[in-house]
């Protein structure tokens with residue numbers, strides 16, 4: 001039916017809501033990850049930042065998975081004709097890479113912590129056992145992945161946010177695909 005096949009004007013409400021919750025959490029989690037490793041922090045500050053980072057990262061993982069499922073189940077809005085084909089292709093690639101890198105960051109962080117024998121407080125509280133065996137070698141490899149993947153993640157976030165702001169200023173309707181997070 002024509003009505004059903006017409007692309008919507010916006011992403012589904014849950015997709016929009018999760019986009020902004022995940023965006024805020026990621027934008028907080030990256031600096032927390034860097035700051036918590038600095039010398040000279042008091043023990044209690046460092047512990048608090050580690051707890052926020054690890055558990056926040058697990059929540060990001062769960063929200064990204066939920067988002068991917070919901071995104072697959074609901075139609076996406078079409079880009080306006082004013083967006084050149086190459087830009088539409090780059091945007092799709094960047095958005096896919098953002099999802100992928102968030103999963104890589106969360107999974108490598110989890111493995112680094114669990115293989116190293118450290119707690120993930122939220123998961124310990126619900127009695128979830130570690131999904132990986134204790135192994136220093138595995139922990140080190142996961143740490144290397146975690147420390148490396150942050151660079152492409154940060155670069156793509158900057159590119160994505162710059163493109164988002166460009167659409168906001170151009171008022172071409174693309175920003176309205178993902179905004180507001182609630183309602184409409």
Ligand code: HEM
Nearest residue numbers: 023026027071091095098099157161164165174175177178
């Ligand atoms: C860490 C921060 C962010 C991440 C990881 C992220 C990720 C994503 C992803 C994966 C999509 C694709 C939607 C989907 O297919 O489910 C998307 C869409 C979008 N994002 Fe972000 N985003 C972030 C922050 C921002 C910010 C700050 C802005 C505003 C300047 C923004 C503007 C947009 C817009 C306008 C779209 C819709 C694009 C379209 O219709 O093709 N994003 N974002």
Ligand code: HEM
Nearest residue numbers: 029030033034054057058060102105106109110113147150
């Ligand atoms: C999308 C989610 C995540 C992002 C964006 C992220 C980002 C970062 C960043 C930028 C750093 C600093 C890296 C460095 O300076 O070497 C870091 C460190 C760290 N992250 Fe994450 N992280 C995420 C999820 C997690 C999760 C889920 C865990 C554990 C459950 C975790 C555990 C750690 C640990 C233990 C470190 C310190 C690594 C070390 O020992 O040097 N992260 N993270």
